[in-house]
Amino acid sequence: MQRIHLKQIFAALFATLLICAPGPGRANDAPSPLPVVAAENFYGDVVQQLGGTHVTVTSILRNPDQDPHLFEASPKTARALSQARLVVYNGAAYDPWMKKLLAASKAPRRVSIVAAALLGKKPGDNPHLWYSPETMPAVAKAITAYLRQADPAHASDYDQRLGAFLDSLKPLDAKIAAMRARYRGTPITATEPVFGYMAGALGLTMRNMRFQMAAMNGTEASAADIAAFEQDLRQRRVKALIYNSQASDDLTRRMLSLAEQSGVPAVHVTETQPAGLSYQQWMLQQLNELDAALHGAAR
Numbered sequence: 001m002q003r004i005h006l007k008q009i010f011a012a013l014f015a016t017l018l019i020c021a022p023g024p025g026r027a028n029d030a031p032s033p034l035p036v037v038a039a040e041n042f043y044g045d046v047v048q049q050l051g052g053t054h055v056t057v058t059s060i061l062r063n064p065d066q067d068p069h070l071f072e073a074s075p076k077t078a079r080a081l082s083q084a085r086l087v088v089y090n091g092a093a094y095d096p097w098m099k100k101l102l103a104a105s106k107a108p109r110r111v112s113i114v115a116a117a118l119l120g121k122k123p124g125d126n127p128h129l130w131y132s133p134e135t136m137p138a139v140a141k142a143i144t145a146y147l148r149q150a151d152p153a154h155a156s157d158y159d160q161r162l163g164a165f166l167d168s169l170k171p172l173d174a175k176i177a178a179m180r181a182r183y184r185g186t187p188i189t190a191t192e193p194v195f196g197y198m199a200g201a202l203g204l205t206m207r208n209m210r211f212q213m214a215a216m217n218g219t220e221a222s223a224a225d226i227a228a229f230e231q232d233l234r235q236r237r238v239k240a241l242i243y244n245s246q247a248s249d250d251l252t253r254r255m256l257s258l259a260e261q262s263g264v265p266a267v268h269v270t271e272t273q274p275a276g277l278s279y280q281q282w283m284l285q286q287l288n289e290l291d292a293a294l295h296g297a298a299r
Helices: 006-020 041-054 075-083 097-104 115-119 135-150 152-168 170-183 193-201 209-217 223-234 250-262 279-297
Strands: 034-040 055-061 086-089 111-114 187-190 205-207 241-244 266-269
Touching (some): 034 041, 034 075, 086 135, 111 135, 193 205, 193 209, 193 241, 250 266
Parallel strands (some): 034 055, 086 111
């Protein structure tokens, strides 16, 4: 679904590189603050937490009301990438336009951190890696390692910020552990696999995976898979419906309506971090909403 206007992007990159090319003797200078581009705003938020005033962060995908699968790259995106010293993106074919843009903008000093590569994930795996509790600690450590190397004068500050960031994840880990103890094995369903890694961490039993994969890939779910999903909702075989409010169509909206009619609580999740919330707050808010839904369903 992603579309890239390469002629416009190449033209913008060429103009930007002419303007921003470093002068003699400055090839190894570390600019202050360091320019960073994150493909997704939750990675951008983590970079900002770790880098503080020593970084300037541009996040490409940042609108929680827009389907990220329909993103179109622009010359502005290309210019930001051409100036970046660090690029952080998801990988696993979630943001394939990043590889095309980076290939169009050769920058020897630029470093890329790819979450999927850190976690050993590849195209075909569930790409919604930020819902896995393992992801952000790994990404944060990789970002800090880069910042320490690129800007050694502030290494102690980066170390302190990394420690604070990892500590800030402890309430999230505690919430996951408590919910796992309470709801392990509870059957739930979802319109897409966006919440899949978190559901696994919670020990929940996820149903209707073929339907979810069809929705994610933009293909048509089979009649049998649709019928099975509807039966789960009508007969209340599941205790909650996870609904991706950022990527919906007539069929998924139909499932949401059926869940409401059947008394199955729906928990809305997004693929993009909402404005005004940190990554930690966003994850904890969604877990609290799911906890409330499952607690009510168990009464």
